[in-house]
Amino acid sequence: MTIEDRQEILRQLDVEAESYVFPMLDNGYYYHADQKMTIFRDDKRWAILLEVLAFFNHESGLDGITTIANVFGNCLTGWNDNNNFNYFASDNGIETFLTDDTIYLPYLNPEAKNILVRGQEIPIIFDRQYYKSKKVELEYEDKITPWEFLRGLIPDKSNLFWVTREEISTKIPKDLPIFMTLDNWHHPNLVEDEKPSETETFQQLADVIMTGDKNLYNTAEITNTHWTNWLEGGTL
Template structure:
């Protein structure tokens, strides 16, 4: 477990387009989170990108897992967690806009929407996200589906600075992931001392989802 080996795994996944990138043209970003786990010999990072996918027809939490102790799968894409139970009711004839007057049902919970009919669905989900992160992002069972259940959590990031283009800047060349690798190597969260402003809010990615 070294900084260089961790960054090497990140870069390998980025080269395969399996590293979390908020500039993805296939979904509109809604929310994001990173959680780090570690003990003396094991490490894992779980990154979630919650987005509205026009082609997938739902709000999906894309879970990426990395580490030296994954219990299933390879580093990179993990699970694609579909969140909305009643897309047929809230969508307007598949046009990607809100039908109006219908709650959004997420994992059996009805969430009231303060949005007019015709509002783009990604904007509806963005309105719901701040107060409902616990429903929309992975719960503990989903989170640990691919990592050891006894691996202690070390740090959580609800925002960070993401490279604008992972083809131009690999994770090993970016401050955020360099510091994350240092935290995982040392077990000391104080290594995370960002100098770049956080940009994971969806408003920083106006072209995402437009393919």
């Protein structure tokens, strides 16, 4: 097995985009919060792990906080399936969210003090100025929605929501080393039919994967992965 040329790498990403597997950051069912890309490679193998942290709009509790972990590569031992969806947050003795039955809106329980993420207590913040400092404009004067709460957690607590190397080893061989990670990049606008292969970012990342030279990633494209660029997400 050898690493394919850049066109084959990009072709795989494009095919997965056409199949709605490659992440769509303004997916109508998910309020986007954060993202991470991890590239794995050696002389013969490559893999990309693309993680999206978001809130599923058909849930009203902490189960809506979802880490979607999609994998691509030439050596995968598991595929993109229901196991891509990970849930690491849980209530801590009291319901974190209540529901306003008049407008069917979930909101932070004023009595809740913290949540658990992988067993670690995370304090719940109600201070409106705190959310403003995170660029979160609260929609309601007396309520904080789950997706606003989630966006208030990042990037400070994002690391608690990413899958571990052990967890992803069911799909990416455990002996394949991590080569490069990105927290922000220029993501294709799939709604506008932009393909990964049409962006300089992914063209250069394909070159990086092929050659093992990180210096080939020097794009002038503006990063656009921050959730403020994808406000249509979750609104269906």
